[in-house]
Amino acid sequence: MKFVRALGAGLLAAASLLPFTAANAADDTIKVGVLHSLSGTMAISETTLKDTVLMMVDDINKHGGLLGKKVEAVVVDPASNWPLFAEKARELLEKEKVAAVFGCWTSVSRKSVLPVFEQLNGLLFYPVQYEGEESSRNVFYTGAAPNQQAIPAVDYLMSKDGGEVKRWVLAGTDYVYPRTTNKILEAYLKSKGVKAEDIMINYTPFGHNDWQTIVADIKKFGAAGKKTAVVSTINGDANVPFYKELANQGIKADQIPVVAFSVGEEELAGIDTKNLVGHLAAWNYFQSVKAPENDAFIAQWKTFIKNPKRVTNDPMEATYIGFKMWTQAVQQAGTTNVDAVRQAMYGQKVKNLTGGTAVMNTNHHLSKPVLIGEIQANGQMQTVWKSKDVIKADAWSPYIPESAKLKADWTYPWVCGNCAEPKFKM
């Protein structure tokens, strides 16, 4: 009995302490949410981004925090389960009351959390290249839109340096990002005078690993006497057996080059790259680019993760830019209030790790440089083409007739993510 009473007293004491600590925490910390899968199929890619956010938080706290407060990262694990993304997002916004969320990788996870962020007026920073055709008031997209990755890559292949490609294989994994990107690319190629019979489109399931037939088909398609290239939106680790099969069937990069939009340094770390030399990748960032900002970032990452062999990649840079922009916007607004921060985000500038300056536009997308690189034997990319200036992202592709009419601009008088005309008349 005595024990029970003691326990009861203890519990009471604890309960009375609880609200006090919570209030105390709210006063001197700013919480940010990290919504990346730490288990399941996407863990491979997303764990790195979680660590990147933690590194940035660690860094800002070392430099005195934000608005004089400490920044605290709240990490949740949506486990590569798309509906769980929405639940975890709600938990972060309602229960943890985070000021901003950094997260999502696949487009389907983003689409799943979108209603939650719009309903609760949260702020999501999405750091991955994606298919475009979207602009939400509550999301800032720091990855590339198709016109910052796919279109320049195709232009490069059409140029003299790229080999004047005349025949195209569009190969992708069967989900929304490759399908939309290929729709844009097909329309773009046709607008450049490529005939329908010179375009081959092919979709495979997630994690596909028997590429014999498809690679043989590509070989056959490329034997028609016109220079052929493969534009790959194959996602995740299905790339490894794909490249292996290409090498085994003797397809070399100077005969049929493959340009990939989802293969970066991190993915190459799991492949024997000897046979991939010369195949291409288009991104906004390569680890191999020599720039003081990049060197500092790579050094910081290797120290933070305590592994000198770890590589950096494009979504990490996008996370870095997103986090920096958010902290700058918070400092400028003097508060973490979502509406105030959103206003302060427009025109926010951060130095790219590869040189030049990224700017946040009113369509919630960035202006960034585009890089095209050839894969090297050491798993790094060697830049073979770089856009002269930063390229502004199109939220809506001008090459798809339905979306060519739409415009995204969240400032007066448009105030809309998908409108054909402004909401307010001037």
Added chain:
Amino acid sequence: MKAFRLLLVLLALLAWAPAHADEFSDAVRALNADNFADKIAAAEALSALGDGRAAVILEALADGRLHAAGDGTIVMEQGGAYRDAITQAAASSADASPITVNNRLRGVLRGAVGRLGLFSPDPELRKRAAESVIASPTPESAAMVRRALETETLPEVKRMLSLALANLDLADADPERRKAAIQALRDSSDPMVRGQLQHMLETESDPEVKAAADKAVGAINSRLVWVSVGANIFQGLSLGSVLLLAAIGLAVTFGVMGVINMAHGEMIMLGAYTAFVVQEVFRATLPPEYVGLYLPVAVPVAFVVTFVIGVGLERTVIRFLYGRPLETMLATWGISLMLQQLVRSIFGASNREVANPAWMTGGIDLIGGFTLTYNRVIIIGFCLAVLLALAALLRWSSFGLHMRAVTQNRPMAAAMGIPTGRIDAATFGLGSGIAGMAGVALSQIGNVSPNLGQGYIVDSFMVVVFGGVGSLWGTLLGALSLGLVNKVLEPYAGAMLGKILVLVVIILFIQKRPRGLFALKGRSVES
């Protein structure tokens, strides 16, 4: 007068030799240009000198083995040793960085090396040169190939050169030459040739040549149809052998013992990670030329590792759940998640690189652009070997006899003095061990990640159920027919729809024959 002339010639020679050498070394140095356009110009200039030494240098550049040292000397790497590209003197690689190339430059280099190699004294080089002329034809090459043909003596090289020449002559201005080229190419089964002839059909103006091209395309087409049928069968067998490898272990645990083992895929995954660990040990301890031998070593190691884990699982969990399929399923599923997380904690969430040994990379080019890839051929052979070994073990060893006795009638076997508990553990271990060996093989064609097993578990169950529970030969036939059907459907329906169609076919088949292809007959089956 005579002596004076001789002196003049000598003087001229003396003057020419260093000038020539300088021209050559200048051209080599020019390869280290700032941009690719300059490098291409330099490569073309170097090959135009017609110097025999250029071929080796250009080839090194294409392979990324040409380095530029800090003081501007060009260094060539060959088998780990560095040499000055111009003087051939040994050089250090301390401050050298590789000269970068892009695809366009690589194409130019391939063509240049080809043209230079045509007149090499080494027949192997000449053959390679003929191949590269076919791969990257340029209008200038035709005259050179024609010259090379005149002096060529070896019939094999001669044949290749005339093929290369015919390829080039298709674009000749003279219709007679074009026609002759078509005649020469009629017997080819190369899709590349067909592409060129088809292109010709669209542009050709001479009706006679056009008719010849049309006939040749028809002849090549009818041959290529057979090639593609053959390729399809090979790909089907290869996919079937992968399915079979993944399913044999399950055929033992599920088919023979009746345990629904959801952790079967994780045994495959553990086998693949064993291959990774063995590879790392080899890399750390042995010189590079022996590292490729890690694979044959990894197979028995993986068997032992997964055998032990399998026996452990059976003794600690599964033996308490015999006769309760639902609980077994849930328990093994839980175990599979735990094993995945364990591997993720130890090795990290990202994929691990298991490299193909050199003897498993590449393939033999058979006719018509169809490549027989080594890794697939080896896996088909390995899979059959595993199956035969298992069948022999079951048929002829005393352990096999005990195992069959226990599965057919447990109380009777126990009454005869067979230690049924120990046999159960060993059988489960055997099934797991085979899955582990399959993992080593599958690490050669797919990814090694903690999720590796999940991709195979559904397919494995499909094969075992389709083939008939408890029958090894049913598993073999089930796997091969699923592989073939999948590959026959894939070109028409696409990879996605093909998979769905195969599933539908299996569901319909199971409706008709619930016990699969080969149903075991006997009293014990329904009990």
